[in-house]
Amino acid sequence: MSAILSGPAASSPRSSRDAERDHERDYQAVAERLERRAVPGTSAEDVVEAVRRFAVAVPSWALVTGGTRFGRFPGPGEPRTLAERLEDAAAVHRFTGAAPRVSLHIPWDAHDDAAAVRSLAESLGLGFDAMNSNTFQDQPGQRLSYKLGSFSHPDPGVRRQAIAHHLHVIEAGRALGSQALSVWLADGSSYPGQIPLRGTFDRVRECLAEVYSAIPSDWRLFIEHKPYEPAFYAPVVPDWGSSLLLAQSLGDRAQCLVDLGHHLPNTNVELVVARLLGAGKLAGFHFNDSKYGDDDLTAGSIKPYGLFLVFHELVLAEREHLPGFRPAYLIDQSHNLKDPLEDMLQTVDQLQLAYAKAWLVDHAALASYQESGDVTMAERTLKDAFETDARPLVAEARRRNGAALDPVAMFRTAGYRAAKARERVGGATRSSLGVPDDA
Ligand code: RM4
Ligand code: MN
Ligand code: MN
Secondary structure (H helix, E strand, C coil), X not given: CCCCCCCHHXXXXXXXXXXXXXXXXXXXXXXXXXXXXXXXXXXXXXXXXXXXXXXXXXXXXXCCECCECCECCCCCCCCCCHHHHXXXXXXXXXXXXXXXEEECECCCCCXXXXXXXXXXXXXXXXXXXXXXXXCCCCCCCCCCCCCCCCCCCCCHHHHHXXXXXXXXXHHHHHHHCCCEEEEECCCEECCCCCCCHHHHHHHHHHHHHHHHHHCCCCCEEEEECCCCCCCCCEECCCCHHHHHHHHHHHCCCEEEEEECCCXXXXXXXXXXXXXXXXXXXXXXXXXXXXXXCCCCECCCCCCHHHHHHHHHHHHHHHHCCCCCCCCEEEECCCECCCCHHHHHHHHHHHHHHHHHHHHCCCHHHHHHHHHXXXXXXXXXXXXXXXXXXXXXXXXXXXXXXXXXXXXXXXXXXXXXXXXXXXXXXXXCXXXXXXXXXXX
16 A cells, blocks of 8 residues: 555544544634734634635646656546546545635647536536646647747747637636636747747737637636746746736736746745736736746745745735735646645645735734834744744634645545545546656
8 A cells, every 4th residue: 555545544543533622722722822912803713714715726737647757657546537637626625625616728628518517517516717728739630830839930820720729718618617718828939049039029919919809808818927948048928027018918807827936046926926916917826836947846845935925915915905906826736746636735735824824914013114114023023924833723714614624634534545546447647748657
């Protein structure tokens, strides 16, 4: 039996009643501390209720082992079909109480019968978040190649084909009840001179304008930037400035999506978030974590303080009722080593935790320290929130939502993956990116 199938609960005699009792005590302790602190809006009750409302969408493509370009090591019981991916997404929601929607990637999640997919999702308690297009790969039978770009391609025929794909994704999303289209383009160049730097941006803007004009009036268009890979010299949409220019030229319902891993090392991502919020152009997030590049690691695993600072900007905007504040929270990760579902459960937990801690910030005190120029106390105000053990608050929110105190422990105790390994026999599990098992 692999380490995944046995778990702490299986090997330890602690009963769930013990866990409940420990939780009660931990919760009382933090509630009491917060009561003593007496900061308006940050009682245990306030924070728990806020965390109960927090929701993040699960990406269908990260429910299977991703792999790297050097290899892929899938485990037993991973989903093989869209129906099985939905089933796993529903499990994430069941264990966390915070993942009621799934985000599809077309054509990875191609399907013939949208009504059947929609009703299956409904029966699982799931809705659909943003739809993702894909013009960064050629598909079998595709007429023209995206090797040298899609929206920026010099051949207008390729550009038309890419636009047609986006219109198809919009139709697929309409049929499922989605309300957003998320566009990440691999367009760009790996060598100086390969493409005109200005002209390609203009082409992308023109193509996006056509797509924008086709989205339903209650939809938004998300533009996702990325500094490099697969274009290693000059991507057409490398940074939030380029993304903002595009969103501003398209219109009100075009906004900029921040994938936390899509910045050069040491970029101050919370500052990017603040700028986009100020411009009314923050679409939302692809949450993940990274050390070097677009590493797609578990959110909060490498830079938890950075994640907290991002959430601080978000909670500030939420509590100030910043006009137009409606961020779409999505996960975008690749699981190479961990069980994809355990990684997803850890991720949701980390996001709930960062959100809870951001709620603990004493905003009035922070503002007054900023006014008086008290640098030390301003910084300590943030640190005080960040260093509070908010785990019992998050566990309590999950409990009240009918989910697990500890999602990973519950996942192991329930034997979810082992059961799926018995059910899901035969058929290939392919990584969404199509990395073959023997690469
Ligand atoms: C990209 C980007 C997109 C995702 C693809 C799979 O790096 O993060 O959001 O759809 O990867
Ligand atoms: Mn992304
Ligand atoms: Mn990425």
